[in-house]
Amino acid sequence: MKKFLGAIATTAMLMTSAAWAEGVKIGLSVDQLFESRVAVNNGIKAEAADRGFEVVEVVADGDAQQQNAQIQSLITQEVDAILVCAVDQNTIERALMAAKKANIPVVAYDRDLPDSRVVQAFVGPDSTWDGRMAGEYTAKALEGVEGDIAIVELIGALNDQNGIDRSKGFREGIANLENVKLIEVPTDWDSARALAGTQNAFQANPDIKAVFAATDTHIPGVETVLADLGKIVPVGEEGHVVVTGVNGSNDGYQAVVKGVADGFVVMGTEATGRKAVELVADILDGKDVERTNVIPGDFYTAETAEANKDKIWGAK
Amino acid sequence: MTSPTLASLKTYPAIPIIAALAVAFSLFSPYFLTSGNIEAMLGANAVVLIAAIGMTFVFLTGGIDLSISTVISASAVISGLVMAQTDNVPLGIGTAIAVGTIFGAVNGVLIGYFKLTPFITTMATQLIARGIAFVLSQGIAVKGTPYWVLDFGFMSWFGIPAVTLVGLGLVILSAAALGMTTWGRQVMLVGSNPNAARYTGINVRFIEFSVYLLAGVLAGIAGFISIANLGNAIPGVGDTLLLMIIGAVVLGGTAMTGGEGSVERTVLGVLLLAILTNGLNLVGIPFYDQLIIQGILIFVGAWLAMKFSGQRNA
Numbered sequence: 001m002k003k004f005l006g007a008i009a010t011t012a013m014l015m016t017s018a019a020w021a022e023g024v025k026i027g028l029s030v031d032q033l034f035e036s037r038v039a040v041n042n043g044i045k046a047e048a049a050d051r052g053f054e055v056v057e058v059v060a061d062g063d064a065q066q067q068n069a070q071i072q073s074l075i076t077q078e079v080d081a082i083l084v085c086a087v088d089q090n091t092i093e094r095a096l097m098a099a100k101k102a103n104i105p106v107v108a109y110d111r112d113l114p115d116s117r118v119v120q121a122f123v124g125p126d127s128t129w130d131g132r133m134a135g136e137y138t139a140k141a142l143e144g145v146e147g148d149i150a151i152v153e154l155i156g157a158l159n160d161q162n163g164i165d166r167s168k169g170f171r172e173g174i175a176n177l178e179n180v181k182l183i184e185v186p187t188d189w190d191s192a193r194a195l196a197g198t199q200n201a202f203q204a205n206p207d208i209k210a211v212f213a214a215t216d217t218h219i220p221g222v223e224t225v226l227a228d229l230g231k232i233v234p235v236g237e238e239g240h241v242v243v244t245g246v247n248g249s250n251d252g253y254q255a256v257v258k259g260v261a262d263g264f265v266v267m268g269t270e271a272t273g274r275k276a277v278e279l280v281a282d283i284l285d286g287k288d289v290e291r292t293n294v295i296p297g298d299f300y301t302a303e304t305a306e307a308n309k310d311k312i313w314g315a316k
Numbered sequence: 317m318t319s320p321t322l323a324s325l326k327t328y329p330a331i332p333i334i335a336a337l338a339v340a341f342s343l344f345s346p347y348f349l350t351s352g353n354i355e356a357m358l359g360a361n362a363v364v365l366i367a368a369i370g371m372t373f374v375f376l377t378g379g380i381d382l383s384i385s386t387v388i389s390a391s392a393v394i395s396g397l398v399m400a401q402t403d404n405v406p407l408g409i410g411t412a413i414a415v416g417t418i419f420g421a422v423n424g425v426l427i428g429y430f431k432l433t434p435f436i437t438t439m440a441t442q443l444i445a446r447g448i449a450f451v452l453s454q455g456i457a458v459k460g461t462p463y464w465v466l467d468f469g470f471m472s473w474f475g476i477p478a479v480t481l482v483g484l485g486l487v488i489l490s491a492a493a494l495g496m497t498t499w500g501r502q503v504m505l506v507g508s509n510p511n512a513a514r515y516t517g518i519n520v521r522f523i524e525f526s527v528y529l530l531a532g533v534l535a536g537i538a539g540f541i542s543i544a545n546l547g548n549a550i551p552g553v554g555d556t557l558l559l560m561i562i563g564a565v566v567l568g569g570t571a572m573t574g575g576e577g578s579v580e581r582t583v584l585g586v587l588l589l590a591i592l593t594n595g596l597n598l599v600g601i602p603f604y605d606q607l608i609i610q611g612i613l614i615f616v617g618a619w620l621a622m623k624f625s626g627q628r629n630a
Contacts, residue, residue, distance in 0.1 A: 033603070059603035063556040065360065066593075068546060072356035073597045076347045090457035094469065094547040 024081075026280055027074030027104075028057040029067060031087040031111070035217070035249050036269055039313040040110055043273020044083065051281060064091040071095035075102050081280045084119075085110045093118065105283045109276040112161060112292070120283055123275045126294035127165030127246075128172070130265045131214075133299045134244040135173015137263055138210050141242045142177060149209050150181045152201045154222075156214040157188045166214045166246050183208070187218065195221035202229060208241060216245030216252025216264045223260045235262055235302065246297065249314035256305045263301035269313045271295045329569045329620045330584040333613070334591060341595035348598055351475045359469075359477035361590040363388065363545060364557060365583070366483045366538040368564045369490050370531030372582045375565055376494075377507045377527050378574025379427065379434035383419060383441035384535045384561060388554035389449040391415040391539030393458055396549025400460030408465070412540035413533060419445055420532015421525075428525030438528075442558075449551040457548040469544035479541050486534065491579040503527060508575025564589050567617045588617065 026048060030041065041057070048055045056079060060067035064087045074082055075098055082099055084106060086092050096106050096118040108122040142149055153170065156163025174180055183205065185197030194213070202208055202225055211222050222243055226232050233240040245252050248266030255261035272295045282289050300308055309315045325331060341348040367384050374381045391412040399408035423441055426432045471478040494500035505513045506523045514520050542553045568585025570577025592613060596606040 056600055057602065058597055061556075061603060064546060064550055065363070065542070065553060066556070069356065069360035069594070070597055072360065073347075073353065073594060076350060076353040076356060077345075077598065078347075088457055088550055088552075090459060090548045091546045091550050094466070094545075 024051075024053040024281075024284065025077070025079045026053050026055050026277070027071075027077070027079035027082040028055050029071050029074065029082060029084040030057065030059045031067065031085050032062045033059055035314065036247060036267065037085065037110065039248075039269035040273045040276075043270035044109075044276055045273075046270070047274040047277035051277065053277065053281075060087050062087055064088045067092055068095040072098060075099055075104060078102075079104060080284060082106045083276050083280060084108055084113075086113055089113045089115070105280070107276055107279050107283070109272060110162075114161075121279045121289045121291055121293065123272055123279060123293040123295065125162060125267045125272065126296040127162045128169035129294070130246045130267065130297040131166035131169025131171075131212075132173040133169075133265050133297070134212055134246060134263075135170040135175075137173075137299065137301075138170075138212060138242050138244055139174045139177040141262065142209055145209060148179050148181050148207075149177060150183060150205050150207060151210045151212065152183045152185060152198060152208055154194050154197065154211065154213045154215075154218050155184055155186050158186060160189070163189070163214055170212050181205075187214070189215060191218055191221055194218035195224060198222050198225045210242035210244075213243070213245035215249075216247040216255070216261070217249050219243060219245050219255040219261050219264075220251050223255060226260070232260060234259055247314070248297070248312050251314070253305060253309075253312055253315040256300060256302055259302050263299055263305075265297040265299050266312045266314075267297045268295040327569070327578075328581060328584055329623075330567055330581070330588045330617065332620065333567075333617050334584065334588050337588070337591050337595060337613075341591065341599065345595065345598040348595060353594065353598070355472055355475050355477055357590050357594040358480040359472075359545065360594075361586055362477065362479035362483045363538045363542045363553075364560050364564060364589075365480070365586045366486055366534050366541060367557065368561045368582050368586055369483075369486055369579055370534035371561050371565045372568075372570050372577060372579055373490070373494070373503060373527040374434075374531050375507075375570050375572050376503050376574060376577055377524055378510070378572075379524065379527070380438065380562075380572065381423060381528060381531045382435065382438040382558060383423060383445055384438075384531055384538075385554035385556075385558035386442045386445040386449065387416055387419045387532060387535040388539040388542060388557065389551055390419070390445040391536040392542045392549040392553055393449045393453045393551050395540055396458035396461060396543055397452060399462055399465070399543075400458060403462050405462050405464050408462070408543075409540055413536040416532040416534070416536020416539065417529065418532070419535070420529040423532065424525035424528035427528055428521045428523075446551075446555070449554075453549070453551040455551060457550040459548055461543055461548055465544050466547055469547065479544055482537070482541060486537070487579055487583055490530075494579055499523075499526070504575055506574075560589060563614065567614065 045055055058070035067087050072095055082104055093116055099106050100118045105120050106118050108119045110124045112122045113119045155167050183201045187194040213219050231241055243261040244263055246265040252264040256264050279289050347353050394415050395408045395412035398411045419441055423438055426437045427434050468478055502518045502523050506520050510520055543549045564585035565582050567588055568581035570581055
């Protein structure tokens, strides 16, 4: 029993020694960890470190109950502000109300909480803009193509605002292209479903001219399908399928550099994270802040991607 | 060897771990023993507590109910939809209990009377309940919860949340049913020796039916409590709870093989897991490191439980 207590004590001591410094303490409540979320969180931690703020991070692993309990525990720890990316936008309002009662300001990042009466500011990607840039590139690349233009759209999750907005933006981007036949493939952000959906689409319609992936992590699946059909043709040559995506992951970067994908929109994950901390600092200083802050992404093609490697979060 | 301390350790193997964790966490987080933290911790675990009571009875007969977790979701969603339409809270409570009762009865009939395997039967009902929860809610939280339910979720008496008091009330009732009634004694006997139970004239089929029915009813109540806790009914609410429920019952000292255990032990098992997750968060240990520590502590808990119960058998 002594040993066991000792082990707990040592672990706890190692991990809390840093946690009792004076100064601003930000509670960071994360829905779950995956590539792009970690990239934003790293931006948050970097900006917090620059400002001498301390960050207490809790991860709910996709469980709304857990996230509620974790936000409660942040309130108990008397954090000065809470940064939250919600598992489900409708289920953490209760815990956020408790934060409000305790006079702890709340800023949402990456996923907005539009109906919340507690959230004072939001910062996240400009998903409509991101989708539109991919759409505009696709429209330009297919300008002058005769006849029906079949385009596959790998849609994100239908209950995720970022997925919905990327789709909306992409459609705005291709609005001027005539005779478009859009083939919608819902993926729920799942790569296996994206792969199967792309296969089905190409089987039903071998003459597809372009693919838009709501997340570039689905592009390797698209590549598999194109390779099976012998349709990997360099950009600009006859028979090339225009492939674009949004995100900025390593999958997307590799595909663009290899020339499998034409280009991709890279989200400003670090800028998002840094802006989130800046909003917190401004609120704590009593300054007025914008309710909704969006960080538009940047579009890179094979020619520009490698030169801008340090601006692409997935390429680092 | 008959000192009262040792005797209670044999019955409640979770106690030394709970004590050790409580001491360690209060040393390393100044917030652990604050009334606000204790209240939040109790409230957050009310759903698991209520559901774990039902699992305890199922384990006592030597069975398992994998559907408890998603029956919580289905009851919550259907009850939430009913309340959003009618704004009638008693009707919502009744709906949640009715949904749980129906699932429990289906499990009970198939396992008790048709002799299907508990694991496969409840795996099937687990899928069906999850499907119903997602289809009816279209995958998103059901909005429009009456304000009374939200207020109830915030209520507490002397630092104990109302949702936890509901759980403790159910603990007292079910502990009494297990310890003081003929039915309770029959449940224990069916679990420890089904053949002997049959020869003594116990209606084993009915006993099996009744524990799954009870587990369903309690899952329904837990579903309603989840709405009070979260403010809305969410279709995925139970998805992550199954292993928490099973873990709490087993760590509390109830055997999965039947005949050994009690509702009181499960309360301690729930408390152990509640303290563990709450404390690790407070101490600031990163999420995936927490999982490793939880796993190791569950080894320790299982070992202690084995050691103490082994001494009893010797």
